[in-house]
Amino acid sequence: xxxxxxxxxxxxxxxxxxxxxxxxxxxxxxxxxxxxxxxxxxxxxxxxxxxxxxxxxxxxxxxxxxxxxxxxxxxxxxxxxxxxxxxxxxxxxxxxxxxxxxxxxxxxxxxxxxxxxxxxxxxxxxxxxxxxxxxxxxxxxxxxxxxxxxxxxxxxxxxxxxxxxxxxxxxxxxxxxxxxxxxxxxxxxxxxxxxxxxxxxxxxxxxxxxxxxxxxxxxxxxxxxxxxxxxxxxxxxxxxxxxxxxxxxxxxxxxxxxxxxxxxxxxxxxxxxxxxxxxxxxxxxxxxxxxxxxxxxxxxxxxxxxxxxxxx
Amino acid sequence: xxxxxxxxxxxxxxxxxxxxxxxxxxxxxxxxxxxxxxxxxxxxxxxxxxxxxxxxxxxxxxxxxxxxxxxxxxxxxxxxxxxxxxxxxxxxxxxxxxxxxxxxxxxxxxxxxxxxxxxxxxxxxxxxxxxxxxxxxxxxxxxxxxxxxxxxxxxxxxxxxxxxxxxxxxxxxxxxxxxxxxxxxxxxxxxxxxxxxxxxxxxxxxxxxxxxxxxxxxxxxxxxxxxxxxxxxxxxxxxxxxxxxxxxxxxxxxxxxxxxxxxxxxxxxxxxxxxxxxxxxxxxxxxxxxxxxxxxxxxxxxxxxxxxxxxxxxxxxxxxxxxxxxxxxxxxxxxxxxxxxxxxxxxxxxxxxxxxxxxxxxxxxxxxxxxxxxxxxxxxxxxxx
Ligand SMILES: Nc1ncnc2c1ncn2[C@@H]1O[C@H](COP(=O)(O)OP(=O)(O)O)[C@@H](O)[C@H]1O
Ligand SMILES: [Mg+2]
Numbered sequence: 001x002x003x004x005x006x007x008x009x010x011x012x013x014x015x016x017x018x019x020x021x022x023x024x025x026x027x028x029x030x031x032x033x034x035x036x037x038x039x040x041x042x043x044x045x046x047x048x049x050x051x052x053x054x055x056x057x058x059x060x061x062x063x064x065x066x067x068x069x070x071x072x073x074x075x076x077x078x079x080x081x082x083x084x085x086x087x088x089x090x091x092x093x094x095x096x097x098x099x100x101x102x103x104x105x106x107x108x109x110x111x112x113x114x115x116x117x118x119x120x121x122x123x124x125x126x127x128x129x130x131x132x133x134x135x136x137x138x139x140x141x142x143x144x145x146x147x148x149x150x151x152x153x154x155x156x157x158x159x160x161x162x163x164x165x166x167x168x169x170x171x172x173x174x175x176x177x178x179x180x181x182x183x184x185x186x187x188x189x190x191x192x193x194x195x196x197x198x199x200x201x202x203x204x205x206x207x208x209x210x211x212x213x214x215x216x217x218x219x220x221x222x223x224x225x226x227x228x229x230x231x232x233x234x235x236x237x238x239x240x241x242x243x244x245x246x247x248x249x250x251x252x253x254x255x256x257x258x259x260x261x262x263x264x265x266x267x268x269x270x271x272x273x274x275x276x277x278x279x280x281x282x283x284x285x286x287x288x289x290x291x292x293x294x295x296x297x298x299x300x301x302x303x304x305x306x307x308x309x310x311x312x
Numbered sequence: 313x314x315x316x317x318x319x320x321x322x323x324x325x326x327x328x329x330x331x332x333x334x335x336x337x338x339x340x341x342x343x344x345x346x347x348x349x350x351x352x353x354x355x356x357x358x359x360x361x362x363x364x365x366x367x368x369x370x371x372x373x374x375x376x377x378x379x380x381x382x383x384x385x386x387x388x389x390x391x392x393x394x395x396x397x398x399x400x401x402x403x404x405x406x407x408x409x410x411x412x413x414x415x416x417x418x419x420x421x422x423x424x425x426x427x428x429x430x431x432x433x434x435x436x437x438x439x440x441x442x443x444x445x446x447x448x449x450x451x452x453x454x455x456x457x458x459x460x461x462x463x464x465x466x467x468x469x470x471x472x473x474x475x476x477x478x479x480x481x482x483x484x485x486x487x488x489x490x491x492x493x494x495x496x497x498x499x500x501x502x503x504x505x506x507x508x509x510x511x512x513x514x515x516x517x518x519x520x521x522x523x524x525x526x527x528x529x530x531x532x533x534x535x536x537x538x539x540x541x542x543x544x545x546x547x548x549x550x551x552x553x554x555x556x557x558x559x560x561x562x563x564x565x566x567x568x569x570x571x572x573x574x575x576x577x578x579x580x581x582x583x584x585x586x587x588x589x590x591x592x593x594x595x596x597x598x599x600x601x602x603x604x605x606x607x608x609x610x611x612x613x614x615x616x617x618x619x620x621x622x623x624x625x626x627x628x629x630x631x632x633x634x635x636x637x638x639x640x641x642x643x644x645x646x647x648x649x650x651x652x653x654x655x656x657x658x659x660x661x662x663x664x665x666x667x668x669x670x671x672x673x674x675x676x677x678x679x680x681x682x683x684x685x686x687x688x689x690x691x692x693x694x695x696x697x
Contacts, residue, residue: 051530053530053531073535077533079531085524087522087524087525087527091322091326091519092321092322096321100318101528103314104314104529148528149528
């Protein structure tokens, strides 16, 4: 597997604060790599260092096998960036904005025209080409921001929190678009603090906290890191302390908590917990309205590793 | 030339304001030319002139006083008693013109020096007429003095020459009224050029200078130097176009003057000032990217310097203190040049020299503004990295 990006021991400090702390990782060709971490964990700083927008204290960055520097124009030509803040000209229409930013990479007029059309189609902005940024909703503006960053069909794409404060329709459009870009052969680095997004989108995930990698791997691999297998929640009419103790004694049960007749049962390993629990509830004649089972989330992983919630 | 083209695309969004400045210029110009057309009978009424002769012994000074009396109503100190001084007298239009003959004028003049006669005027046509007469006297005197005549002979010659040529002189080849209109137009253009250039350049530049937009350019393969050069070129082309447009208007408004040598000087002078306005635009465009703040700054800069330096009202009306402050503004030197050009009887090297000095001062200001802009831009970049 070819590495498109190799980062070795990257450290970037703002005065006392180590925003990125001895970070090492690589990105494989053709994958979507998720950089997941809470606000302030150093995701944007990492990306800005990778792009040579920021000077850093130490570390090495190689992109497409070459050292990345501020004037590595041949590398920059193959990279597309969608920044966290929307960066467009207020005075230009949707079309002209995409055309301008694409034009920074693509000189040929006809090629550019075709590329701009493609970007508009990908982000679903066909109806809005004549609009000015001021006239767009938050979600559409984000989509424009993405179109401006990827119109030149780069081989490597950075997307920094492209779905912050976006309506569900736009979010789906954005996530679909990213999948299409990957199918077209691009390698993608995607940062977010939404764990659901990396779970459904990313091939590999790196979890960051305080500028450090605290875990990395596929979604499945990361979940192995917790010793939770399954979490079942039951809303009961009433339940006695004795019955709770009996549940706790069932096979593989790690812990049982009850808060206002909502009982959650965490299983360490094993199978068919659900069936066994239902059988127990039936035998004890415990009435319940709702029962559901969950697999562990990345939030559980994060909680396990750092002792705090991923969500703000 | 992507950046260049986009610059003008952005500028078209702000064309309204630039058009507004131009319309203001046109309105004022048309208004002024019409009102002055109604009062062109300046030969009919003699100007009121206040003469202060500090060289009472001197024969040449005496002759000059007599000469002025022939052409004007001379007022003495008793006529100014209601007013605080000469400035007030001018302001309330009690006199059109004041002349102060310095001590030892006659002696110095005969010795080959050219002592300054201090004149102040309200800038109307009667004053222009007086200016012309005074100039004629001094040139004649100068001519005979250079020929090596001594005092008595000199005075006799001057008297005769001036008498002979009165008729001819009144039909002077120089259209003083037109020139004064030209100066008015170009003085007012100070405001429109400054406001237009500064506004357009600062606004378009600030769009490109926004951090997020710059960042996008910085991650793209476009070369930083080429990016900046294209912006520079776009600003230059815009300033040049605006200037050329105003020159074109001046050909419509004061056509006769513009085809003279003085007209050429007006054009050259305003070109130098356009360069300076360009540099001011650069400076202000680098101060802030906040478009609302820009509007305020531009009004202060363009309106303020136009008022202080006499673009709207004749320089002679302004208090000395204001004019002293105005020295630190490029508009002052530009307007001084316009005033000088309007008074030029002939265009010759000696007359042009002071114009060149003023022009150099304006260019010096431009260089200073560019230097300051560079320092600011460098600091801004360092802060971002
Ligand atoms: N220009 C800056 N100056 C000082 N501190 C900064 C600057 N930019 C970011 N930081 C700090 O660095 C840390 C990482 O920030 P950032 O990379 O933006 O996090 P994320 O993108 O993961 O939300 C934060 O604690 C933030 O406050
Ligand atoms: Mg961020």
